[in-house]
Amino acid sequence: MTRSSTQFVPAARVLHWLMAVMVLSMLFIGVGMVASVSEWHQCLIHIHKPLGIAILVLVVVRLIVRLRNPPPPLPADMPAVQKFAAHASHWVLYVLMLIIPLVGWAMLSAGGYPVMLSDSLRLPPIFPVNAAAFAILRHAHAWLAMLLFLTFLAHLGAALYHGLIRRDGVLRSMVGGRAK
Ligand code: HEM
Numbered sequence: 001m002t003r004s005s006t007q008f009v010p011a012a013r014v015l016h017w018l019m020a021v022m023v024l025s026m027l028f029i030g031v032g033m034v035a036s037v038s039e040w041h042q043c044l045i046h047i048h049k050p051l052g053i054a055i056l057v058l059v060v061v062r063l064i065v066r067l068r069n070p071p072p073p074l075p076a077d078m079p080a081v082q083k084f085a086a087h088a089s090h091w092v093l094y095v096l097m098l099i100i101p102l103v104g105w106a107m108l109s110a111g112g113y114p115v116m117l118s119d120s121l122r123l124p125p126i127f128p129v130n131a132a133a134f135a136i137l138r139h140a141h142a143w144l145a146m147l148l149f150l151t152f153l154a155h156l157g158a159a160l161y162h163g164l165i166r167r168d169g170v171l172r173s174m175v176g177g178r179a180k
Contacts, residue, residue, distance in 0.1 A: 059098050
């Protein structure tokens with residue numbers, strides 16, 4: 001795949017915006033799910049698990065696309081500390097998108113619950129049944145999701161700073177359209 005030096009490749013852009021919607025939805029579905037005792041609880045759980053596994057699959061695809069297609073360079077006049085923060089936060093997002101679904105899957109396995117993606121499609125357990133591990137993984141899943149939400153907010157703030165204040169083409173490199 002070829003790329004212009006000022007744009008992410010189309011596959012990276014599609015995956016970015018698709019996963020942004022999926023991950024943000026998952027955060028709200030997750031919080032709504034644990035806060036609800038109505039019939040919505042089961043409904044949200046039935047969305048949460050397959051959507052989480054879809055995020056796991058897509059993040060693997062995205063990492064392959066990312067490693068095969070290096071992103072456009074950040075502006076040369078951007079302070080080194082901001083460049084470092086940008087790169088670090090992107091890798092934190094990748095790692096969280098990878099491990100949160102795995103922790104969710106492992107948590108259900110440790111609790112002895114079947115991980116059903118549909119009425120007939122059941123995923124194998126990835127962790128032995130263990131009540132103490134279930135409790136730890138359940139807390140880890142919630143705390144990692146909170147960290148993902150905070151990192152997402154920082155990422156959104158940085159994108160708006162580039163797009164509205166610096167106007168340096170960084171936001172456009174992910175949105176598409178003509179490069180500056
Ligand atoms: C990127 C993917 C995911 C995100 C962002 C996410 C996010 C969340 C959030 C925010 C909560 C609520 C935590 C709380 O407030 O206590 C939650 C709960 C939960 N998640 Fe996920 N999740 C993801 C993937 C998965 C996967 C793949 C599974 C299972 C296959 C899963 C299973 C669960 C379960 C069972 C709960 C309820 C835990 C409880 O009862 O306290 N999650 N998730």
